[in-house]
Amino acid sequence: MVNVEDLRKEAKRILKEGKVKYVIGYERGQNGLMPKPAFIKDPEDVDRLIWNPTCVHNLTKFLVDEKKRKAGEKKPDERPVGIVVKGCDSRAIIVLLQEKYINREDVHILGISCEQTGVIDEKKLANKLKGKKAENIELDEKGNFVISVQGGTIKVPAEELLAERCLECRANYPVVYDLLLGDKTKKKVEEPFKSLEKMESLSEKERWAFWTEQLAKCIRCYACRSVCPMCYCDECVVDTINFAVTADTTASEKAGKIKWVEKSPVPSENFVYHMVRAMHLAGRCIDCGECERVCPLDIPLRFLNKKLEKEAKELFGYDAGFDPDEPSLVSSFKDEDPEDFIR
Amino acid sequence: MKKKTGVFVCHCGINIAGTVDVKKVAGDLAKHDGVDVSEDYVYMCSDPGQNMIIESIKENKLDNVVVACCSPTLHETTFRNAAKAAGINDFQCEIANIREQCSWVHKDMDKGTAKATKITKSAVEKVRQNEALEPISIPVTRRALVIGGGIAGIQAALDIANTGYEVILVERNPSIGGHMIQLSETFPTLDCSQCILSPKMVEVSKHPKIKLMTYSEVQEISGYVGNFNVKILQKPTYVDPDKCTLCDECTKVCPVVMTNEFDMGLTGRKAIYIPFPQAIPATYALDIRGCPGLVPIACGKCADVCEPEAIDYDMKAEIIEEEVGSIIVATGYDLYEKENLSEYGYGKYTDVLDGLQFERLCSASGPTQGKVLRPSDHKEPKEVVFIQCAGSRDPELHCAYCSKICCMYTAKHAMLYKHHVPDGQAYIFYIDIRSGGKGYEEFVQRAVEEDGVVYLRGKVAKVFEDKGKIKVWGVDTLAGKDIEIDADMVVLATAMRPSEGASELVKKLKIAMDKDGFLAEAHPKLRPVESVTSGMFLAGAAQAPKDIPEAVAQASGAAAKAISILSQERLFHxxxxxxxxxxxxxxxxxxxxxxxxxxxxxxxxxxxxxxxxxxxxxxxxxxxxxxxxxxxxxxxxxxxxxxxxxxxx
Amino acid sequence: MAEQFEPRIVAFLCKWCSSAGSDLAGVSRMQYPPNVIPITVMCSGSVSPLYIFDAFNKGADGVLVSGCHPGDCHYIKGNYYARRRIAIVKKLLDFIGLEPERFQMSWVSAAEGKKYTQIISDFVEELKPLGPQTKLRRNI
Incomplete structure (x- = not known):
């Protein structure tokens, strides 16, 4: 069992000793049950830190922000940042290390094991609550979530409330950490790509209909991109607004802006945007599910990435986010890579 | 300022104009945004055609040109030079291939014209973003490295050294000579292999421009064409060649007997040995794999008897760094492994030999002093079966490729056998006889007509020992009957394969291999001696199975290519x-x-x-x-x- | 009578093998349908997924990427990276419901003019019954 006091104790220690600049973790949100990211600088504030099955966010996205902020500072504070990660989030750190975006010494990792469960899906929870307001949620020893609501409790089997990705999780405890809280027993997942089965069994026409309906909704708010720790490019191929013109920028670079995708949120352009994003995440996405969670239109974005994760595993034996020293999916090959699709 | 582009559409006589309406292409391009001039002409590559482009660039102050014509592999250089002559950068000229990729492959005039227009527009869009570029100039280290000291490596090294450039010749064995020095006679002239090779070996050892490094292996290569840095591992021979007088006293006292590689395992040699009498460098080596210990207490007999004190147990491996400008890879071949050919009893029965073993048997310097005797009982074999394509041309079980030289050397073997044992009978099982080459067909005919060699078209099904004979069961597909021969000896024309370690070397050199592991040439027809990496060239059987004259020719070709780099003070990339x-x-x-x-x-x-x-x-x-x-x-x-x-x- | 649908194909050909192979088809005067516009690139390994999406976005009915056979790459191993990258693109396009026939990859050596001819002819025949590609085509 993870004891949140252990987390607070360690956070307090590293802050007090000046080992880290600040600690990124979870704290109670202002509105309802769901927490929000916490940035704690003062050792006296560590009691704000919480840990429970609602801690869904992948906080590693803030490591990217930290790096960008630091790059702009004249005399940056070179101390590492403390960060609370789940198993999935830790895989994001592995990818960032693999891509040399951050260095291991830039982070002090407070790893938390999800043990045999995971985090909840807010939408699933809302369905169970049927309008009631949840005050607290806990896991009992029989594997049920016990939700306290006004005037009583609701008991729900864990799998009915867990996020889809947690049911398919292959890293239920962190891969990399400085401190690990909780049990290190590997969770058995029989079918890590089960959620794809239904989609894959559809006909090509049905799949097209499905994605047309879904992607037509996209308003191109780019929340998926903003929340993703892997989308750290300074300039996105689909978006040149924040393109930084520096002393190195040549005239041809400025002129050579390519409109691979139009900004208008119409289906054809939305398809290109989401396909490019999926390709750019191939072999990098670690299935934290944040893109799908933050999508205001409920587009099942995770499917796209999950599909390529599955193909990477099945075609090339590649697993993202486990080994920082191996070359990336698309910057490596094996002689025996399949080629039955080639004429 | 907006860039000005000119388009020039070639008729190529009727080669393009026959199926593409070139006037329409030029007309459509004239209307294309950013195109200032668009013209057509019957032969753009002709002098008047080129002049038309040059004049137009000058007159209209064009920034870019597109020539819609044949494949860029043909006239890209022509037109880029024309662009240069007109005062613009050569990269401001692009070719639209409307012949090979359009007019020659389509008959419908309307569709062909539409496609040619699109291809040309595409080239216009490309050229407008082309940067003016100048070639990158690099200095050249004017020395060469040759890897492999067989006939190909020797020839390449001599050819380069004779033009005055320094050559480093690296050979992993204690002597140069390769497989050719093991051969007894060579087809189709039957001249003695050692007699024609050893003068070249001596020339190598005496050549002031050749630095010979035997018992050495290339360990690491970095750099690029004109400027390679090579790390060579020189293994210790434990014998100082300058002191050694070749008295042979050491081998007399050495207690360790090892397999003699030179005789293909038919004899033994001592742990301290000279590979063969004509070895270059002429010196002994101590084979550490067999020597009981470099600690004198363990043995030390050879050092005790060595009067000139040439033996030094403390000799260490050294890594020597060299700078070279070009590299020739001539790593040769090995025979297909014995264990792969168990169906012919290869490796199982003493009297089933491979071709190189048979060469040693025939050789005057061989284990039997040139008498053909069975290894098992030293009796003269009266019936010998030669089996061609042992491992070659067998995509299911062995190598798919033809080893090329076996038809000829088998004919030679049968002939040599008959010269040694005139009352014996030679049989050859073959799939077909490939005797293309000067004097080759006549040579095979001679084997049949003068030496009575029996050619049996068909495959051998089984080879097994029976009452002191080797039974060969096969089939004669021409006569349509089964054949059973009680042979005294069987000789396999074993497939050739790239020499051991070639694949590791390929990785170090960053050149390519083909599917069979032979070194890949840059172009199968037009660049047969170049590797895919600039500055590295290929010679001999390392690239593909080949006979001596072919290996020598390729070696000289590779040498010429290497010299074409070394002869320049600077290269352009x-x-x-x-x-x-x-x-x-x-x-x-x-x-x-x-x-x-x-x-x-x-x-x-x-x-x-x-x-x-x-x-x-x-x-x-x-x-x-x-x-x-x-x-x-x-x-x-x-x-x-x-x-x-x-x-x- | 309505005109027969003629698919528009963009073919990314590597300079050293496939483009040379298509040149050979020309030199040998082999005939194939004029539906394909070749774009010669240095190596199949340089074909970015963006090129493929872009071609469909600009209205291509079919896209072909063709490179040297494994082991024959002029740049030693560019085609191996291409093979892996293109495999992923193909899976993705298939997953979103684009007809799999619309995106092809082939190995065509400089000696395989005949093979190139065959690949283009087959490609055009396979695309004809599908009609125009409108799924990913820019529509603003």
Whole structure:
């Protein structure tokens, strides 16, 4: 069992000793049950830190922000940042290390094991609550979530409330950490790509209909991109607004802006945007599910990435986010890579 | 200022104009945005045609030109030179291939014309974003490295050294000579192999421009054409060649008997040995694999008897670094492994030999002093069966390729056997006889007519020992009957395969191999002695099975290619190389991983291009997620515009 | 009578093998349908997924990427990276419901003019019954 006091104790220690600049973790949100990211600088504030099955966010996205902020500072504070990660989030750190975006010494990792469960899906929870307001949620020893609501409790089997990705999780405890809280027993997942089965069994026409309906909704708010720790490019191929013109920028670079995708949120352009994003995440996405969670239109974005994760595993034996020293999916090959699709 | 582009559409007589309405193409292009001049002419590559382009560039102050004509492999250089003559950079000229990729493959005039127009528009879009580039100049280290001291390596080294450039010849065995020095006679002239090779070996050892490094292996290579840095591992022989007087006293006292590689295992040799009498360098080597110990207490007998004190147990391996400008790879061949050919009893029965063993049996310097005797009982074999294609031309079980030289050497073997044992009978099982080559067919005919060799067309099904004989069961497909021969000896024309260790060397050199592991040439027809890596050339059986004259010819070709580099003070490298946009690069290093030439490296968190190593393949460009690395003049922006133009919009 | 649908194909050909192979088809005067516009790139390894999406976005009915056979790459191993990258693109396009026939990859050597001819002819025949590609085509 993870004891949140252990987390607070360690956070307090590293802050007090000046080992880290600040600690990124979870704290109670202002509105309802769901927490929000916490940035704690003062050792006296560590009691704000919480840990429970609602801690869904992948906080590693803030490591990217930290790096960008630091790059702009004249005399940056070179101390590492403390960060609370789940198993999935830790895989994001592995990818960032693999891509040399951050260095291991830039982070002090407070790893938390999800043990045999995971985090909840807010939408699933809302369905169970049927309008009631949840005050607290806990896991009992029989594997049920016990939700306290006004005037009583609701008991729900864990799998009915867990996020889809947690049911398919292959890293239920962190891969990399400085401190690990909780049990290190590997969770058995029989079918890590089960959620794809239904989609894959559809006909090509049905799949097209499905994605047309879904992607037509996209308003191109780019929340998926903003929340993703892997989308750290300074300039996105689909978006040149924040393109930084520096002393190195040549005239041809400025002129050579390519409109691979139009900004208008119409289906054809939305398809290109989401396909490019999926390709750019191939072999990098670690299935934290944040893109799908933050999508205001409920587009099942995770499917796209999950599909390529599955193909990477099945075609090339590649697993993202486990080994920082191996070359990336698309910057490596094996002689025996399949080629039955080639004429 | 808006760039001015000119388009020149060639009729190529009726080669293009026959199926493409060139006037219409030129007319449509004239209306294309940004095209200032669009003309057609019957032969653009002719002098008047080129002059028309040159005059037009000058007169209309054109920035770019597109010539719509034949494949760029033919006249790209012609027209780029014309552009240069007119005062613009050669890279401001692009070719639209409307002949090979259009007029010659389509008959429908309307459709062909529409396609030619799109191809030309696509080239216009590309050329408008081309950068003016100048070739990258690099200095040249005017020395060569030859890897492998067989006939090919020897020939290449001598050819280069004779033009006055220094050569380093590296051989991994204690002596040069390769497989050729093991042969008894050579086809089709039957002249003695050692007699024709040993003078060349001596020449190598005496040549002032050749630095011979035997018992040495290339360990590491870095750099690029004109400027390679090579690390060579020189293994210790434990014998100082300058002191050794070749008295042979050491081998008399050495207690260790090992397999004699020179005799293909038919005899033994001592742990301290000279590979063969004519070895170059003429000196002994101590084979550490068999020597009981370099500690004198363990044995030390050889050092005790060595009067000139040439034996030094403390000799250490050394790594020697050399700078060279070009490299010739002549690593030769080995025979297909015994264990793969158990169906012929190879490796199982003493009297089933491979071709090289039979060469040793026939050789005057061989284990039997040139008498053909069975290894098992030293009796003269009266019936000998030769089996061709042992491991070759058998895609199901063995090698798919033809080993090329076996038909000829088997004929030679049968003939030599008959010369040694006139009352014996030679049988040859064959699939077909491939005797293309000067004097080769006549040679095979001689074997049949003068020496009574029996050729049996068919495969051998089984070879097994029975009452002191080797039974060979086969089938004669011409007569349509089964054949059973009680042979005294069986000789296999074993397949050739790339020499051991070639695949590791290929990785160090960053050259390519074909599917069978032979070294890959840059172009099967037009660049047969060049590897895919510039500055590295191929010679001999390392590239494909070949006989001596072919190996020698290729070696001289490779030498000429190497000299063409060494004879220049500076080389010029294509400037179409990768360029990094530093502001976009995040230093993830994925491009560094994919670069086939190690041209990219990370420095201060950003990627840096070594322009001399970069060949401009663009694999980095497709790998980079941030569009931070692009090959000059084939940028994504250009491809994007070409796609648009190709689709007509 | 309505005109027969003629698919528009963009073919990314590597310079050293496939483009040379298509040149050979020309030299040998082999005939194939004029529906394909070749874009010669240095290596199949340089074909970015963006090019493929872009071609469909600009209205291509079919896209072909063709490179040297494994082991024959002029740049030693560019085609191996291409093979992996293109495999992923193909899976993705298939997953979103684009007809799999619309995106092809082939190995065509400089000696395989005949093979190139066959690939283009087959490609055109396979695309004809599908009609125009409108799924990913820019529509603003």
């Amino acid at each position: 294509s400037p179409m190389v990768a360029k990094v946009s530093l502001n976009l690069c995040t230093g993830c290093g994925m491009c560094v991983e994919v670069c086939p030439y190690d041209a990219l490296s990370l420095k201060d968190g950003k990627v840096e291009v070594n322009e001399v190593l970069c060949e401009g393949c663009g694999t980095c460009q497709a790998t980079c997620l941030r569009a931070a690395i692009n090959v000059k003049n084939t940028t994504p922006s250009q491809v994007h515009e070409m796609i648009r133009a190709s689709l007509g919009g």
